[in-house]
Amino acid sequence: MKLVVAITGASGSLYAQRLLQVLAEDRSGLHEVHVALSAHAREVAEAEVGKLAIPDGFQVHGDASMQVPYVSGSARFDAMVIIPCSMGTLGRIAHGYSDSAIVRAADVFLKEKRKLILVPRETPWNLIQARNVVTVLEAGAEVIPAIPSFYHRPQTVLDVVDTVVARVLDHLGLEHALTKRWMEERSKD
Numbered sequence: 001m002k003l004v005v006a007i008t009g010a011s012g013s014l015y016a017q018r019l020l021q022v023l024a025e026d027r028s029g030l031h032e033v034h035v036a037l038s039a040h041a042r043e044v045a046e047a048e049v050g051k052l053a054i055p056d057g058f059q060v061h062g063d064a065s066m067q068v069p070y071v072s073g074s075a076r077f078d079a080m081v082i083i084p085c086s087m088g089t090l091g092r093i094a095h096g097y098s099d100s101a102i103v104r105a106a107d108v109f110l111k112e113k114r115k116l117i118l119v120p121r122e123t124p125w126n127l128i129q130a131r132n133v134v135t136v137l138e139a140g141a142e143v144i145p146a147i148p149s150f151y152h153r154p155q156t157v158l159d160v161v162d163t164v165v166a167r168v169l170d171h172l173g174l175e176h177a178l179t180k181r182w183m184e185e186r187s188k189d
Contacts, residue, residue: 073111081117144168
């Protein structure tokens, strides 16, 4: 899978960190991963998780230059995940305001009918944000709010984070064993 993982300055860096870790560990698909960082992504990540660890072999790009492969419709990519997705980024995507490489790439993924997954962590939403979410859904994006589940009785923060990352992986069509599925027995290995 050829994938863009964009990280914005929204709170929730641990979700991005975990997704990158799982993608790096999954050698079955030998994924080509491009990591796009907004201007505030590293700053927020540092406050939340320390240094953002980007796995070796993943290509890292900033958000200011349009000289990146995923901002053109002629470049073939399978999916883009913006995790965490700030409500400002989501709003710019909803209104076609492509003022950065991340938002331009999202615009391209929508116009080319490619998988675009947005993972907002903001709560509560105001009416403008709710309408922007509806707009991106109508345009073809998938929105997976960073709302964890608890029916499997998570024991650690990572267990909680994995419930959201697992949903992202499900929507990417990637196999994983991060969480117990509803009504499924968990193996004891």
